[in-house]
Each structure stands twice: as C-alpha cells, then as structure tokens.
Amino acid sequence: MLVVTGVSGSGKSTVASRLADRLGLPFVDGDDFHDAGSIAQMRAGHPLDDEARAPWLARIRAWIDRRIETGEGGVVACSALKRGYRRTLTDGRGAVRIVFLEGSRDLIGRRIAARRGHFMPAALLDSQFATLEPPGADETPIIVGIADGPDAIVAAVVDRLGRPLGDLGG
Ligand SMILES: Nc1ncnc2c1ncn2[C@@H]1O[C@H](COP(=O)(O)OP(=O)(O)OP(=O)(O)O)[C@@H](O)[C@H]1O
Numbered sequence: 001m002l003v004v005t006g007v008s009g010s011g012k013s014t015v016a017s018r019l020a021d022r023l024g025l026p027f028v029d030g031d032d033f034h035d036a037g038s039i040a041q042m043r044a045g046h047p048l049d050d051e052a053r054a055p056w057l058a059r060i061r062a063w064i065d066r067r068i069e070t071g072e073g074g075v076v077a078c079s080a081l082k083r084g085y086r087r088t089l090t091d092g093r094g095a096v097r098i099v100f101l102e103g104s105r106d107l108i109g110r111r112i113a114a115r116r117g118h119f120m121p122a123a124l125l126d127s128q129f130a131t132l133e134p135p136g137a138d139e140t141p142i143i144v145g146i147a148d149g150p151d152a153i154v155a156a157v158v159d160r161l162g163r164p165l166g167d168l169g170g
Pocket residue numbers: 006007008009010011012013014015031077079111112114115116118120146147148149150153
C-alpha cells in the first residue's frame with residue numbers, strides 16, 4: 001500500500017495513477033474524498049484546517065483499511081502535509097509506505113498556473129508549503145524529486161521500493 005504525498009500541484013494524481021497502473025494495483029485520488037463544503041472552501045481560496053481535514057483523512061484511512069483487508073493493496077494520492085496526518089494513515093498499518101514528491105515552490109507554482117479545470121487555486125500554494133512538514137527519516141519515506149517527467153518519477157519509486165512487487169498487498 002503506497003500513499004503518494006506532497007503539496008497541491010506536486011504531481012500526486014499524475015504519478016500515483018501511473019504508479020498504480022505500473023504495479024497493477026487499484027488507485028484512488030484523495031481529492032475524491034473531500035466533502036462539498038471543503039471543496040467550496042478551497043475553491044474560494046481558504047485552506048482547510050486540522051478540523052476540516054480530520055474526517056477526510058478518516059475516509060481515506062477507511063479505504064486503505066479495506067484494501068489491506070482484501071490483501072490487494074493499492075495506491076492513494078493524498079497531500080498528507082503534516083506528520084500527524086500521515087500517522088493517521090499509517091499507524092498500526094505496517095504495510096503502508098509513504099512516497100513524498102519533493103519540488104520547489106517555483107516549479108510547482110508554474111505547473112499549477114498551467115493546469116486547467118481543477119478546484120485548487122494557485123493562491124493556496126503558499127499555505128500548502130507553510131503547512132507542509134516534510135517526512136522525517138523515521139517515516140522511511142520514498143522521497144523523489146519532481147523535475148523529471150512522470151514516467152521517470154514512477155520508475156524511481158519502483159526502483160526504491162526495494163522489495164518484490166508481490167509484497168505490496170498487505
Ligand atoms: N513530472 C511532471 N512533469 C511535468 N508536469 C507534471 C508532472 N507531474 C504533474 N505534472 C502536471 O502538473 C500539474 C499538477 O499535477 P497533479 O494534478 O497530478 O498534482 P496533484 O499533486 O495531484 O495536485 P492536487 O493536490 O492539487 O490535486 C498537472 O497539470 C500535471 O499534468
């Protein structure tokens with residue numbers, strides 16, 4: 001089970017969906033678990049706070065738990081900006097591995113500015129970086145830079161998994 005994390009526009013949806021294809025695992029986008037109120041709040045340029053994110057994270061955790069139960073595993077795209085958010089998704093779940101997409105404010109800002117048809121406004125990127133607590137070594141994250149294209153990033157993650165792909169189920 002892989003959770004692909006990073007700020008808005010870091011490429012989570014792009015990378016996680018291709019990664020899932022590559023590994024033959026189900027994919028889900030954390031964006032699809034927001035309620036309408038949270039989407040409206042972000043669209044209006046107001047960041048979510050801990051309270052608003054808690055039920056959203058709980059829904060994603062429930063998806064992860066179902067995937068673990070079936071033994072099939074999966075790949076989920078979820079910003080999981082703070083350590084505490086990641087713990088919500090990983091604690092007590094040994095097989096959940098964090099992937100962190102690392103990129104500069106400048107590069108991500110350019111990609112968001114070029115993106116069309118997404119609710120997340122570019123203006124929220126500063127708040128995303130202010131909230132971000134990059135994963136520490138104790139979280140054994142797979143950290144990948146995002147300067148290269150999606151296929152290269154997927155290949156780098158697969159390379160770093162460092163264990164047989166069949167072991168990702170639980
Ligand atoms: N490695 C890459 N190289 C070039 N462009 C990329 C790369 N990864 C993603 N993009 C583009 O950057 C934009 C942001 O990517 P994406 O929507 O996947 O990010 P995200 O982290 O899922 O964002 P959000 O959290 O806001 O949903 C998209 O237009 C996407 O096509």
